Amino acid sequence: KQEVTQIPAALSVPEGENLVLNCSFTDSAIYNLQWFRQDPGKGLTSLLLIQSSQREQTSGRLNASLDKSSGRSTLYIAASQPGDSATYLCAATPKNNDMRFGAGTRLTVKP
Amino acid sequence: DTGVSQDPRHKITKRGQNVTFRCDPISEHNRLYWYRQTLGQGPEFLTYFQNEAQLEKSRLLSDRFSAERPKGSFSTLEIQRTEQGDSAMYLCASSLATPTGELFFGEGSRLTVL
Numbered sequence: 001k002q003e004v005t006q007i008p009a010a011l012s013v014p015e016g017e018n019l020v021l022n023c024s025f026t027d028s029a030i031y032n033l034q035w036f037r038q039d040p041g042k043g044l045t046s047l048l049l050i051q052s053s054q055r056e057q058t059s060g061r062l063n064a065s066l067d068k069s070s071g072r073s074t075l076y077i078a079a080s081q082p083g084d085s086a087t088y089l090c091a092a093t094p095k096n097n098d099m100r101f102g103a104g105t106r107l108t109v110k111p
Numbered sequence: 112d113t114g115v116s117q118d119p120r121h122k123i124t125k126r127g128q129n130v131t132f133r134c135d136p137i138s139e140h141n142r143l144y145w146y147r148q149t150l151g152q153g154p155e156f157l158t159y160f161q162n163e164a165q166l167e168k169s170r171l172l173s174d175r176f177s178a179e180r181p182k183g184s185f186s187t188l189e190i191q192r193t194e195q196g197d198s199a200m201y202l203c204a205s206s207l208a209t210p211t212g213e214l215f216f217g218e219g220s221r222l223t224v225l
Binding site for chain 1: 115117144146151152153154155156159167169202204213214215216217218219221
């Protein structure tokens with residue numbers, strides 16, 4: 001059974017700082033890994049999707065990497081802004097399509 | 112709006128009542144997923160459909176829960192004889208039927224059981 005862990009559970013940084021969120025998964029036989037953002041009381045917004053054959057994906061100030069052999073993914077946020085404050089979730093899709101989520105990292109960017 | 116839509120957004124009910132949630136996926140997506148999320152946790156998989164076929168169900172989906180997708184378009188999730196432990200956000204997502212398909216989520220339906 002796929003287990004997904006995210007560290008840290010919470011992170012507070014000053015505006016402008018670059019930061020890294022970590023995600024680890026136990027079963028490397030995945031189809032893809034997806035990063036989401038969730039604002040309080042809202043649904044999930046897809047940020048980046050990395051296919052199993054890829055090493056990284058970039059979108060604006062966001063860069064996600066994937067290392068299947070070590071069971072790790074990172075989400076790098078450059079020049080953080082207060083509007084980036086949210087919970088960030090990673091999810092790994094195993095072969096049975098039962099996408100498994102981590103508990104998320106709650107990010108606060110202080111002005 | 113062509114995203115995933117869910118209805119109702121909020122539902123408050125008394126213990127023992129039945130509730131039903133509806134999800135309308137993105138129109139060209141043939142896979143539809145239901146997840147449950149409690150405060151401070153990531154979403155937990157409940158079930159998913161490919162077209163009208165329910166292909167997988169989690170053991171979290173007790174016999175009080177039933178999901179349907181009768182014509183391969185919208186889906187309903189019914190909870191019978193609700194319990195306080197059913198209070199959660201119920202999230203629907205859709206994707207194309209490829210293993211690498213990106214999931215798109217709706218805003219969720221928040222259930223409070225009194």
